[in-house]
Amino acid sequence: MTDSCTQRTIQFSPPDITEAEIEAVADALRSGWITTGPKTKELEEKLCAVTHADGLACVSSATTALEIALRILGIGPGDEVITSAYTYTASASCIAHTGATIVLCDTLPGGYEMDYSSLPELITEKTKAIIPVDIAGRMCDYDRLRNMLIMMKGLYTPSTPYQKAFDRIPIIADAAHSLGASYHGKPSGSVADFTCFSFHAVKNFTTAEGGALAWKHVSTAPERPAIFMQGPGAEAPTGNFDDAAYYKEVMLQSLHGQSKDALAKNQAGSWEYDIIFPGYKCNMTDIQAALGLVQLERYPALLKRRYEIIERYERGLDELPVSYLKHVGNWAESSGHLMLVRINGAQEAYRNRVIELMASYGIATNVHYKPLPLLTAYKNLGFDIANYQNAYHQYENEITLPLHTLLSDDDVDYVIDCFARALKQADEENIPRTITTRERNDKRLQAYVDRMDKEGGWKDPAAFRGFEED
């Protein structure tokens, strides 16, 4: 361990922007066309090619991509959509926005992805979509999920044309983290029925804010109804999934339900348009796309650097009492988005102390994620963390270390050294590290969590020990 734990400032995830991005944005500003236009279309084509999707449309965020995917399927009040309890709010809030009911799935024991084996308990005749989450850029086990949905297809009750394009519950991947990842050699974007990417400022690939909705014909249906541009609720003729029509539907959904985009309306004499339904406004601008086009060129090199950093972290972390999410497995290679680490046997008090100590060494860390049932909005919807024990245990000792392409090798070594030092100090402070199985399964866990929430973080180890003895 070095003695240099006060010498650096390590940000959590600053954007990696070069002069090339700055020039491209300046060129877009000078071009005379700054909203959705040729650069957005070029980015869509290039992203569609690299993700091997059947079609792709850029929008303002992953959140809007998720919501549009649900809306085009015609999902709304009376329907249910399942997502993971262990995710960012966007995976679930998009469901609430449509008026459908959120159903949360616990994680696999000791894992970050949803527990596919619990789906039979959660799927009903009202279930209209599943939103798995590719946490940290590692894709979910889509074959396992799809097989589970095929087994359960007797319960699938499609009622809109887009729903009838599937013979089982459709899968909408929350791929906010997974652009550049692959599953059995297939890139994210070509594995789920719908894939929603985020290009937010902290993501591997950024357009400052932005996202994309990609789709792929992976249904097991022998014949799929054609989908025409008639808005949700239209009757479905039989035929094949129509990519051009679906693309137009995304454009309508992201631009007021307006029949012409700004570029088309801008052509001389082409002023007239119709509003087909009162839609949202969440299109991508050409300024953002200009940034994205340069990021896309740089992306292979950025991913390579992420992998070098991950390998360096792994070598250092192997010496410590921690475990970490593997970014490469037999069937998957992630986009290396987040360095998720779990401190063996620790609870929140210990993990939170380590975060404070890391901050005192100048290192910003994070937690991915506080499970949704611990957040006020989801508590108010009736979710109870006692029913999501696996998610809670993933969260209670998780700490996310900085992982971005502005880190030097020395920075990574510094983070590892400081992390080791923080763990040692937390041990010396006697912050308890283990919790018994009985306590884990006990309803009192909820009382503890509520109390901790009220106090804004568990700071007093003695009080925690008191709870253990109850």
Ligand SMILES: Cc1ncc(COP(=O)(O)O)c(C=O)c1O
């Ligand atoms: C798992 C997950 N899903 C969805 C989102 C939403 O992405 P966006 O900010 O592009 O809407 C995020 C953003 O951080 C995320 O982490």
